[in-house]
Amino acid sequence: MITFGVAEPIRVIVVDLQLAVLGYFVIVNIILLALLIASALELRGHHRQAALEGRWRLLGSEASPTISMIAPAYNEAMTITESVRSLLTLSYSNLEVVLVNDGSSDETMEVLTRDFDLVAIQPIYRRRVESEPVVGLYRSRAKPELVVVDKENGGKADALNAGLNVATGELACAIDADTIIEADSLLKMVRPFLVSDEIVAAGGTIRAANGSRVLRGRVVEPHAPRRFVPGVQAVEYLRAFLTGRLGWNRFGGNLIISGAFGLFRREATLDAGGYEHDTVGEDMELVARLRRRGIEQGGPHRVEFVPDPVAWTEVPDSLRVLGRQRDRWHRGLADVIWRHRRLLLNPRYGTLGLLAFPYFALIELLAPLVEVVGIITLVIGLAIGTMGIESVALFVLLAYGFGLAMTVATLVFEEWSYGGYGGTRERLVLFWFTVLEPFGYRQLTTIWRIRGLIKYMRGKGDWGVMTRSGFAAAEGAGEGTTGP
Amino acid sequence: MFGRGWVGAVLFGELAVVLLGLALLVSHGLLSRVRDRVNRRRLKRGRRALAQALGVAVADQQPEDQVALSRLSVSQQTALIAELQPSLTLSQRRELANIGRGAAIEARGLRLSRSRRWRRRLRGARLLTLLGRGEQAMPALLADPSPPVRAQAAEWAAEHPSAEVVRDLVEMLVTSDPATRFAVKDALLRIRGPTLEPLIEALGTASGEAAARLLEVAQWLPDPRLADPAIRLAADPDERTRTEAVRLLGAIGGAEAVLALDKALVDPAAGVRAAAVEAHGRLGLWQATSRLAELLRDESWDVRSAAGRALRVLGSPGQLALRAMLDDEDRFAREMARHVLDLPGAVRGAPA
Numbered sequence: 001m002i003t004f005g006v007a008e009p010i011r012v013i014v015v016d017l018q019l020a021v022l023g024y025f026v027i028v029n030i031i032l033l034a035l036l037i038a039s040a041l042e043l044r045g046h047h048r049q050a051a052l053e054g055r056w057r058l059l060g061s062e063a064s065p066t067i068s069m070i071a072p073a074y075n076e077a078m079t080i081t082e083s084v085r086s087l088l089t090l091s092y093s094n095l096e097v098v099l100v101n102d103g104s105s106d107e108t109m110e111v112l113t114r115d116f117d118l119v120a121i122q123p124i125y126r127r128r129v130e131s132e133p134v135v136g137l138y139r140s141r142a143k144p145e146l147v148v149v150d151k152e153n154g155g156k157a158d159a160l161n162a163g164l165n166v167a168t169g170e171l172a173c174a175i176d177a178d179t180i181i182e183a184d185s186l187l188k189m190v191r192p193f194l195v196s197d198e199i200v201a202a203g204g205t206i207r208a209a210n211g212s213r214v215l216r217g218r219v220v221e222p223h224a225p226r227r228f229v230p231g232v233q234a235v236e237y238l239r240a241f242l243t244g245r246l247g248w249n250r251f252g253g254n255l256i257i258s259g260a261f262g263l264f265r266r267e268a269t270l271d272a273g274g275y276e277h278d279t280v281g282e283d284m285e286l287v288a289r290l291r292r293r294g295i296e297q298g299g300p301h302r303v304e305f306v307p308d309p310v311a312w313t314e315v316p317d318s319l320r321v322l323g324r325q326r327d328r329w330h331r332g333l334a335d336v337i338w339r340h341r342r343l344l345l346n347p348r349y350g351t352l353g354l355l356a357f358p359y360f361a362l363i364e365l366l367a368p369l370v371e372v373v374g375i376i377t378l379v380i381g382l383a384i385g386t387m388g389i390e391s392v393a394l395f396v397l398l399a400y401g402f403g404l405a406m407t408v409a410t411l412v413f414e415e416w417s418y419g420g421y422g423g424t425r426e427r428l429v430l431f432w433f434t435v436l437e438p439f440g441y442r443q444l445t446t447i448w449r450i451r452g453l454i455k456y457m458r459g460k461g462d463w464g465v466m467t468r469s470g471f472a473a474a475e476g477a478g479e480g481t482t483g484p
Numbered sequence: 485m486f487g488r489g490w491v492g493a494v495l496f497g498e499l500a501v502v503l504l505g506l507a508l509l510v511s512h513g514l515l516s517r518v519r520d521r522v523n524r525r526r527l528k529r530g531r532r533a534l535a536q537a538l539g540v541a542v543a544d545q546q547p548e549d550q551v552a553l554s555r556l557s558v559s560q561q562t563a564l565i566a567e568l569q570p571s572l573t574l575s576q577r578r579e580l581a582n583i584g585r586g587a588a589i590e591a592r593g594l595r596l597s598r599s600r601r602w603r604r605r606l607r608g609a610r611l612l613t614l615l616g617r618g619e620q621a622m623p624a625l626l627a628d629p630s631p632p633v634r635a636q637a638a639e640w641a642a643e644h645p646s647a648e649v650v651r652d653l654v655e656m657l658v659t660s661d662p663a664t665r666f667a668v669k670d671a672l673l674r675i676r677g678p679t680l681e682p683l684i685e686a687l688g689t690a691s692g693e694a695a696a697r698l699l700e701v702a703q704w705l706p707d708p709r710l711a712d713p714a715i716r717l718a719a720d721p722d723e724r725t726r727t728e729a730v731r732l733l734g735a736i737g738g739a740e741a742v743l744a745l746d747k748a749l750v751d752p753a754a755g756v757r758a759a760a761v762e763a764h765g766r767l768g769l770w771q772a773t774s775r776l777a778e779l780l781r782d783e784s785w786d787v788r789s790a791a792g793r794a795l796r797v798l799g800s801p802g803q804l805a806l807r808a809m810l811d812d813e814d815r816f817a818r819e820m821a822r823h824v825l826d827l828p829g830a831v832r833g834a835p836a
Contacts, residue, residue, distance in 0.1 A: 048603055049632070052562070052610040054639060056570045062704065063670040122826045124789045194666040195631070393491050401498040408505035415512050424513020431509060435502065 014377055015386050021374040022395075028363055029402050035247030036409055042246045043417055046307060055187045059093050065193065066094040067186055068169030068266065072159030073099060073177035077107040081115045083177050086217025088143050092186040097146045098163045099177070103132070103153025112148055116140040121147075123166070129274030131162035156259070157275035157282040164266060164274050172266040174283075178314065179260045180209060180219055185309035189263050192304040200290045200300040201264045203257035204309030205241045207420055208234040210317055219312050224426040224433075229322060231433040232441050233315040234421070238430070239410045242417075245305040253356025254303040255291070259283035261311035264290070268300055279339070281332020288340045295349050310420055323448045330365075330452030337361045368449040400438050407434040523560065530556045530564050530584075537583045538576050553584030558592060561585040565614055574643050577616040590617050597621045602630035609636040616643060626652045631663030638664060642671035645678045654682040657701065658694040665697070672701050680707055687713035692722045699728035706735035715744045723753040730756055734763025742769060749775055754784035761787060765794025770801045777805040780817035788816060792824035 058064050069087050073080055080099075087097045101109050112118060118138035132154035140146035151162050160174055171193060175181065185204055192199045210230035213221035225231040248254045257264075262283065272293050275282045287303055294301025316322040337344075337360060344361055346353035378395065381387035411434065414420065415427050529552030537553075553561065561584050569577065581590050589611055596608025597618065609625055612618030613636060622644070625637035638656065641649045653675075656668045672679045679701070687698050687710065695717050702710050710732060717729035730748045733741040748760035749772075761779055764772050776798075779791040795802035809821035 048607075051607070052566055052614060054569070054610075054613070057639065057670070061670045062673045063666060122823065124792055124820075124823060126785055126789070195635070195663045197662040390488055390491055394494060397491065397494045397498065401494060401501065404498060405501045408501055412505060412508050415509050424509055424516070427509050427513070428506075431506065 011384060011386055014380050014384065017373065017377045018381055018386065021370060021377060024370050025374070025395075025399065028367065031359065031363065032402075032406060036243050036406060038247040038250035039243040040413065042249050043242075043307065043413060047417065050308070055184070055191075058187050058190070059091060061093065064092075064094050065171050065190065066096060066169035067092060067171045067173055067190065067263070068096045068098050068163070068167030069173045069175060070098045070100065070160055070163035070167060071175050071177045071179075072102050072156050072163065073104065073108055074102045074153070074156075074159075075104045075106045075108060076177050077104070077111045079178060080108050080111055082217040084112070084116065084146065086180060087175075088146060089183065090181060090186055091183045092190075094169075095145055095186070096167065096169050097143075098149060098167045099146065100149045100151060100159040100163045102155070102159040103151060109148075109150055113138070116146055116148075117142045118148055125166050127165050128270045129161040129164055130277070131158045131165065134162060134166075137166065155277070157277050157279075160282075161274040164270055167266060169266060171263055172269060173261070173263045174259065175262075175311070176260045176313065179206075180214065180217060180312040181261060182310045182312075183218070185261075185311065186263075189306050189309040192306060193263070193265070196302065198294075198300050198302045199265075199304055200268050200294050200302060201257050201262060201287055202304045202306055203245065203254070203262045204306055204311060205418075205420070206237055206258050206260050207310055207312050208237055208315040209312035210234075210314055212312065212421075214312075222312075222420060222422045222426070224421045224429040225315075225317075226429065227317060228433070228436070228441075229319060230315050230317050231429065232437050233322070235407060235411075235430050235433045235437060237315070238414055239407055241305070242307065242413050243406065243410050246307050248356060249305050251355055252302065252351040253359075254305050255287055255352070255356050255360055256284050257287050257303060258311075260313045261309075265300055268294070271299075279332060279335045280328050281336050284332060284336045285339065288336050288343070291352055292340060292343060292349065295352065308418060310418075319444065323444070323451075326445055326448040327452035327455065330368075330449040331456040333360065333365055334453055334456040337365055365453075368446040368453070371446050372450065403438060403442075404434065407437070526552065526555060527560065527564065530561065531568075533584070534564060534568065534580065538572070538579060556585060558585045558588045562589050562611065562614065565589070569614060574616045577614065581615045581617050586615065590615055593618060594621050597625060602628070602633055605630065605633045606636055609633055609640065613640040613643075619644065623649055623652065626656065631661060635664045635667035638667040638671045642674040645675040647678070647682075650675060650678050651682045654679070654686050654698070657697050658686060658690060669697075669701055673704050676705060680705055680709070684709055684713065687717070691717070691720055692725055695720060696722065696725040696728045699725065699732050703728070703732050703735050706732065708736055708738060711736050711738055711741055715740060718744045718748060723755060726751060726753065726756045727759045730759040730763055734759070734766050737767050742767070745769075746772065746775075749779065754782070754787055757782065758784065758786040758790040761790040761794050765790075765797045768798065770798045773798060773801040773805050776802070777809055780809050780820050781812070781814040788820045792820045796824050 069090070071083070071087060073083075076083070084097065084099055099112065101112070117140055119141050121137050121139045123137060132152040134149055134151045136150040138148040138150065140148070147166060149162050149166050151159065164172055171190065173186070189202055189204050192202045207222075208225055208230055209219060210227070211223045211225035212219045213223070225234050245254055245256065259282070268290060269286070272286070272289050274286075276285045276289075279285050291301050291303060293299065316325055340357070343349050343353045343357040345358060349357070378387065378392050382389065382392055408431070411427055411431055415424065419427075421427065421430065533552045556564070565577065565580050580586050593608045593611030593615065596604045597612060598621070599605050599608065605625065605628060609618075609622065612622055618640065622637055622640045625633055626641065626649070628634050628637065634656070638653060641653055650672075653668055653672055656664060657672065683698060683702055683705070687695065687702065690698055699714065699717065702714070714729045714732045714736065717725055718733060720726050720729065726748070730745060733744055745760050745763050745767075748756050749764075751757050751760065757779065761776060764776060773795065776791050776794050780788055782788050782791065792806070795806050803825075806821045806825050809817050810825070812818050812821070
């Protein structure tokens with residue numbers, strides 16, 4: 001093999017870097033393995049606990065807490081009626097739907113007024129968290145549990161804040177207007193709040209709806225996406241929820257509740273100041289703040305992930321849009337880590353400070369950088385002879401194999417537990433994407449995340465444009481799916 | 485450092501992972517499909533047989549439906565009963581324990597409810613709740629060391645409200661931990677009438693946080709006999725207890741309650757004042773209009789907004805008072821009055 005002669009100090013640096021990357025790799029995989037085992041235990045416990053449980057009793061219970069569904073909508077005239085109808089038919093008795101029209105420039109407000117017979121109201125409410133001015137408040141004559149807040153445009157966080165001010169429920173469920181929530185999801189998601197005063201927020205599983213048949217705001221035939229980009233994201237989502245967040249439950253360290261579907265104690269959220277405007281990671285920022293405040297002030301501070309409530313969302317089906325999303329997610333993560341850096345390795349915050357926060361800071365945030373450093377040192381090492389071709393191949397194969405084993409285990413969990421995408425054939429489709437994921441896709445996500453990190457360091461905080469094909473549009477086209 | 489043998493071994497390992505994963509997915513999928521196919525017809529007949537046994541008219545009745553239940557396993561019949569549970573009455577469910585494998589389900593429930601492991605006791609309690617049976621085993625589980633088991637026993641108790649069980653539930657409400665509080669409260673609200681006597685008795689001696697929890701349930705059963713303890717507790721040192729007591733008085737009414745509510749209008753705690761103002765509105769106490777109007781100047785937004793709402797529901801006297809407040813020297817009182825009267829300029833949220 002040809003090697004280049006280099007000075008000894010450079011060789012030492014390269015070898016040290018290689019050892020550091022190897023150490024990092026070992027630590028990361030030990031943590032991921034621990035999360036996988038914890039997830040398996042949690043999943044088993046959850047199944048046992050749910051067996052024969054009379055959740056339906058909540059439907060007729062006067063003691064159940066009121067839930068306010070807060071759904072921000074911006075230029076969603078095409079789909080808003082179906083989305084709201086689907087929210088109004090959720091199986092939960094004490095339900096209030098607060099739809100926030102965030103200054104739409106299309107006919108969203110007109111469609112809502114026409115389809116739900118809205119009438120202007122003047123409720124006395126307190127503006128406890130900041131939001132852009134509210135132009136009007138309306139209640140549906142046909143469905144009195146529907147309240148519409150018409151406000152000036154201010155973005156998603158701003159719309160959620162306006163909704164939080166107007167809502168009256170003990171619990172607030174923040175969703176995206178185009179999220180499809182399974183009918184019994186709230187009955188499942190409310191459970192942690194009924195058995196513990198320490199819970200401040202809970203999240204459920206999000207699945208990729210691309211490829212599924214959506215009818216009147218419900219997923220009627222779930223299918224795994226058939227196209228590569230949404231398909232590989234479906235695998236990622238499964239892994240993130242079923243082995244990531246579920247595993248963190250056991251370590252008391254969940255730090256993320258998806259913005260597409262999360263349930264919060266409204267009073268605690270208002271006391272914490274609601275959603276932060278000047279961040280692109282407002283969901284994670286809110287959870288970090290709620291947990292931090294809860295611990296500091298002795299209030300509710302635990303965040304629970306409940307695996308069986310399911311919400312469906314359309315994931316990006318082009319690399320361009322996906323790249324923008326991942327870049328934004330990573331900027332959001334960097335921002336949250338920086339804002340709450342006091343948590344890092346601070347024993348005052350228990351497992352949050354000693355385990356979860358360091359994991360997100362040192363592994364989730366920095367992993368793409370370490371990955372790039374690792375690849376560069378491998379190449380250099382190969383060139384200057386500090387590593388043989390067999391060692392490089394072994395390292396790459398181990399990295400690939402471990403990721404593969406993790407994802408295969410997730411798919412097996414999914415097969416044994418919920419089978420959310422339908423039959424085994426759907427899991428086999430996902431299996432195929434699992435095998436393909438490390439070839440090209442993973443490297444792309446690394447590049448997007450590094451781009452996000454660089455943008456954050458340069459101070460760019462824009463959201464980027466998120467384009468969706470829309471469920472109703474797909475129905476209208478007669479195809480009955482969200483995919484092609 | 486590492487030879488080709490290592491690389492080969494890892495490659496082999498990865499291939500094994502892929503094949504093992506595939507084998508697990510495919511075999512589980514196939515087994516599930518076969519099992520579903522075998523069970524589908526059996527369960528369909530079981531459903532029909534259960535419906536017939538309960539006297540429900542069934543279309544397309546088959547002679548073999550009669551024996552279908554005996555062919556179901558205990559877990560299959562349990563699953564069927566669980567599926568039908570939301571639409572069956574207690575007596576119908578109790579009937580199910582006499583047919584097919586019902587007796588075996590009950591026996592299993594009783595056996596599990598005596599287990600040393602809490603998960604098994606929970607399973608047993610759920611089976612007995614499902615069948616509406618277990619009078620000899622379930623009351624003891626109300627004092628089980630495990631919160632999920634206690635919560636399940638409370639769920640069972642909602643359908644078996646003997647005097648002793650209701651007394652135990654009220655006691656649990658006083659000493660409750662968060663894990664069982666919801667189940668106990670829900671059970672008491674479902675039981676309603678029989679809850680009253682033990683509740684009055686418990687409120688006679690309770691104070692502080694425990695009393696607040698009792699008062700919360702009492703608000704759903706606004707009986708005049710609750711007035712005396714509520715009046716006493718309206719002077720409790722604990723703020724939350726006073727608030728709940730005032731809310732209960734607002735639901736009961738009566739001359740003595742009104743006196744206590746008037747006192748509560750000047751309570752040092754804003755929450756109590758707000759509850760008292762709401763109670764005045766709820767009871768239509770128009771004689772207190774001027775005092776409610778004064779509370780539009782209260783330092784607490786909650787009290788001001790409650791006063792605004794109360795004046796609005798008091799009709800003409802309240803409307804007159806609100807109009808008079810439009811020129812009040814206090815800016816917050818003016819704004820609240822304007823907002824309540826639905827005048828322009830108050831749409832964008834009341835002043836905090």
